[in-house]
Amino acid sequence: MARVKISEYKAKQLVYNILNFPPDCFSISSKTNNKIPILDPNKRYVIKVDQGVKGRFKKGLVAIDKKTSEVEKIIDSYTKLGFSSLFIEEYIAHEKDQEKYLSIDLVREGKLFLYSNAGGIDIEKHKENIKKKIVKTVKDIDEIARYLEIDKNFLEKIFSLFDQNYFSFLEINPLVVIKDRIYILDLAVEVDSTAQFFVKRAFDESDFILEARTKTKEEESILNLSQKSQAAFRLDILNPNGSIFMLLSGGGASIVLADEVANQGFGKELANYGEYSGNPNKEETYIYTKNLLSLLLKSNAMKKVLIIGGGVANFTDIRITFKGVIQALDEVKKNLVKQKVKVFVRRGGPHQEEGLLEMRNFLGKEDLLGKVEGPKMVLTDIVLIALKYLEK
């Protein structure tokens, strides 16, 4: 994996802790048994959907300045919309001109600070107000603190939290200063998911927000597979009732093949994007294929194809990975034939001769054969051949 968002709740816990801010924020989710915390009736509250949705304020997924008596109703309304993670915090009344903006992005040259004294939800519209500075060491921060008229100490602490906990991105918008007290009204943090081992439990995978939508059990199963393997696996459903299912290998080749489907005007028919790479073993490839086939068989498209595609692998063993693919196909071959699925294969790499031959023999015997080709055929041609079958 790579850069992933963590929940605002988790991000604020980390940030408040280092700043010695009172930890007065709450999370409501299945993890916390959806219990509503005891709130102070003298305070006003903000309730937010905390699932990494972009532009949530404009989408109406943030409720501000609410009395405690209103909180439960708002939570219900979000839950009814299908959201499962919410965040509650005290509402801080402030003026528009008190809103500042701060973001930090890890870039090759250092940490790129963007900052402005005109923050808020319309920050994008006022790009000319945003200042940029590459920060290499803590010393470079003084200038930013002076410009924003905030305590230098605050920025230094945020900077070291960012560095020590392998943050990739952090955005505070707005950052509000009232009578010398700093408030972080909205916080977004992306961490480097590969750094779990190095952050000593500051965050772990349960804090990651992978996508706003709920995953199918097949996608969950692949996510699980990927976390436990040396090899890499991805599976995302694009259209559960699509007619084109793709079992792809390699980060680059998989995009080329998916592109080609879209280029040919079949983007809407594309059921999934996914790929496996890094020489998975037979069992892992079997599990991956099995989950993909489960989705394929559920699709109610009239005619379906499975494209097994990839470039010339450097070290992924074709014979071994194809054994896993064939095992999974074999388990559901009757259903595949019943649904008139054809399989189209283009692949190269170590032991390709044996792998392709076994695949061709199997598909031929079971009446699933669309086409099986090696690297002599142009990578994307397999898509054209499969589409031709689909249109026929």
Add this chain to the structure above:
Amino acid sequence: MINIEKIRQTKGNIVTIGSYPGIIQSILDFDYLVGKKEPSISLIIASGRNYERYFWGKKEILIPVVSSFKDLPDEKKQNLSFFINLSSARRVLSSTKEILESLPSLLGGVIFAENVPEKHSLELYEFSKNKNKFIIGPSSVGLVIPEVLKLGPIGGIDVRQLIDSSLLSSGSVAVFSASGGMTGELIRIVANSGKNISFSLSFGGDRFPITTPSDAFMSAQNDSKTKAIVYFGELGGVDEYEIADLIKTKKITKPTFCFIAGSISEIFETPPQFGHAKAMAKNQNETARAKKEALKNAGATVYETFPEFVRQITNAPLERVKTTTDYSRIRSMEQRKKALISTTISKDEDGNVKILNEDLLKFAKQNSFAAIVASLFLGKKIKSRQLEDFVDFVLRLLVDHGPYVSGALNTIVASRAGRDLVSSLSSGLLTIGSRFGGAINQAADNWLKGVTEGWNAADFVEHFVRQKIYISGIGHKKYRLDMPDPRVSEILNFSHKLSKKRFSGFAKEVEKVTTGKKANLILNVDGAIAAVLLDILSEKEGYSDKDLGELIDTEFFNALFVISRSVGFIAHFLDQKRLDEGLLRLDEDMVSAIEVKD
């Protein structure tokens, strides 16, 4: 930037950190097929073994394994020019830094692991720039220069792939991609068109590759063999803008063929993360479309569809190279099988037995028994007369020490119980261990530690006293300072002609301290043999202290005792058979029955 022409002229070897047998074998196959005399990989850094077995052509060879650079002599370090880091993501930062600091002649290397944190990549980026070394990766399949160097799985790990991808003869097209798979695919496309690559590398799909795409482009621009550049990019990141700048400012003038994948991303409302870590368009600039435009505007040739990209590479007006698709050379390599065991001692060759690579009969005729024993035990022919003479003396000296000792007694008991020769001998041999007969090895361990760790004799003895353990090699039941063991002075005579005598010198110092405490704590036969053997091996046979440590670990020093004393055991067995006294049974008065009280 990577200086490809300099690499073409470098003779240095590769060290791998960690082991990935398929990848290492593919590099050796590449070396073998391009006609190198020796494998380019000369060392593996890993733990748990001394060698790994690989094929060189059809023949099996051993590649040495060490657990860290610390044990490596400087002249061996001098020879290492490249590295491949195959260790896990967690260890990448520390192990790569160590290698850059330890190897003076290093040009650079490749990091293979996926999932290296961005922060670590950036740290290595700065570090390698300061050290003026190149690093390709992380999550890279490596660098390949046909005929010269294969540094990673790039181009394939199957022997057949090396031929299909034409990695054995050089061409004029440089191929780059973040994607390992697409690098392989493009190398194949170039090879199929008959043009071949001049070199190729994959940056890896991370957000911050240490060798950047623009670094790679500049390397191609500066390489005289490269006439054109083929580049496969994808959505995410902003590398292509730097490349566009290089083209615009005429820093890159060689023709470039580009393809940027990822237009599919635009059909999603929220763009997904694709396979590579960086493959996500964070903003409009990072989309495939925007990057294609930038490259086009700079003057690069950018293709809209993949088939068109392939067609244009295929038809590019570049020199064609005569290549071979002859598989006959590799047929025997494809059929090779790993042996069940490996040995350096002896083998059958053309129907004759060879011992240490010499014909058995010649070997037997030309060498004394002692020379043969020492050579076979050390696994290589001994060099010095001193070692031969000393082993000869030890073999004679240790042959028997009376029927009272446990091994001889066991042999006698078994023999009188009517057992056969081998059973009776084994029963005697099975008593050899740290208490009986095995003290030479333990004594050798003491002297080696004492010398290499720089102990002075008094502290050394104190150390044992405090732990309440005996010092192997010191002490005798019968002999004392005023009534010395005549065998010991004979043994020590063998070290007189040596110059350093580090170990026998130390042993004698220790004896001075211990006899000061008690008169019978003299240097004994085991201690003297161990000390003199260590001295001869070190001074006359060229063994390093580390080598000596390995001999101790493998019980070499006890082996001489086992051989010699077997003669005595067999003698006792035969003797008992001749006397034929029948089963031995102890009388009751030979056993005292003791009651244990709480």
